[in-house]
Amino acid sequence: MTESFEYATLLQLIDERSAAFRSAVAAAPGVDAPVPSCPEWTVFDLVQHLGTGQRWWATIVTTGAAEAPPAKDPSVAPRELEALLAWFEESNELLLSALREAGPERECWTWWASGVSPANSRGVARRRVHELLVHTYDAQLAADAVQPMPTEVALDGVAEFLDTCNSxxxxxxxxxxxxxxxxxxxxxxxxxxxxxxxxxxxxxxxxxxxxxxxxxxxxxxxxxxxxxxxxxxxxxxxxxxxxxxxxxxxxxx
Structure with a gap:
């Protein structure tokens, strides 16, 4: 794996990018506003996608080494904005709690197990940082309020994509x-x-x-x-x- 941030920094970035994502969602015209960079998705769909992902990866990390992933949570997020933001914050905290408890080296199922990124909680944390980074951009685009990405995080994001998605x-x-x-x-x-x-x-x-x-x-x-x-x-x-x-x-x- 390409050299990346320390594990504690990855967890901090998940927290920071989650806060930026929630702010962008709150600034959007509404939960039914379109997301230009994700055709056919609304802001609600974007939050549902990312929050469900945080919950699923929390379960994956907690389960540990496995030959197949656990089922995804089938529940639907609430549509009212305040409740939706609270649901997403809870989703993110579930992931952070699982990652904190696991530590960086716990093995777990990952879809990139045959590539360069490690199939463990460190690899999951790094992947989720960049899911949050890019989907925060998507939410900011929907809110017409795009902010520059932190440069060092974007640099790591390019390397992570090659390690994970192009490996x-x-x-x-x-x-x-x-x-x-x-x-x-x-x-x-x-x-x-x-x-x-x-x-x-x-x-x-x-x-x-x-x-x-x-x-x-x-x-x-x-x-x-x-x-x-x-x-x-x-x-x-x-x-x-x-x-x-x-x-x-x-x-x-």
Missing amino acids: TPVAWPHEPATIQYNATEGRSWRLALDGTGAWPVPVPADGAPASVAGTATAEELLLFVWGRRTVHDLKVDGNPEVFEQIIAWDPEA
Whole structure:
């Protein structure tokens, strides 16, 4: 796993990003307001999605090592704003309590078990930080009040996405390639794609170019890999078709 924040810092970030998310939801025109970055979702749907996720991962962490995940809580969040915000705050605290009790090394089921990110509470905490980070952006967009992301958190978010979502032993179905993401803040990450799968690899010290490289701020890169930006929002060097291929690729198909 790419070096990340200390476990205690990850828990603090979950708490902070949760508060920012609730503030954005409260500032939205209403729970039925559309979320532009999540087509067909309302603010209510966004809160329901994220809160249900916090509750599910709390149960996963509490359960510990398992071959399959527990069932998700089928309950529906309340629609009245004050009750909805309280429900989400409770959802977030359930996750934080589970993570505090577990400590960083407790093994648990994760959907990324065959990748680079660890299948334990540390990996869960890091993933949830970035779920909160991006969905806070979604809620702020719905409220027409987007705030800059904390730079260090956005930088870690790009690395985490490669470690978790772009890390798989499923063979790359195209010509071998490399993708490099360059943040204007001075950090870079590289992804190798070949018959062994997709894996984050060190950026070569000799400056050898990747098949394609995208450059933007850390926030813009994070929003790109999460599907909130397009390749046209990046400065691209090399073969842009590789970006199109990885966006269209579904290793589970």
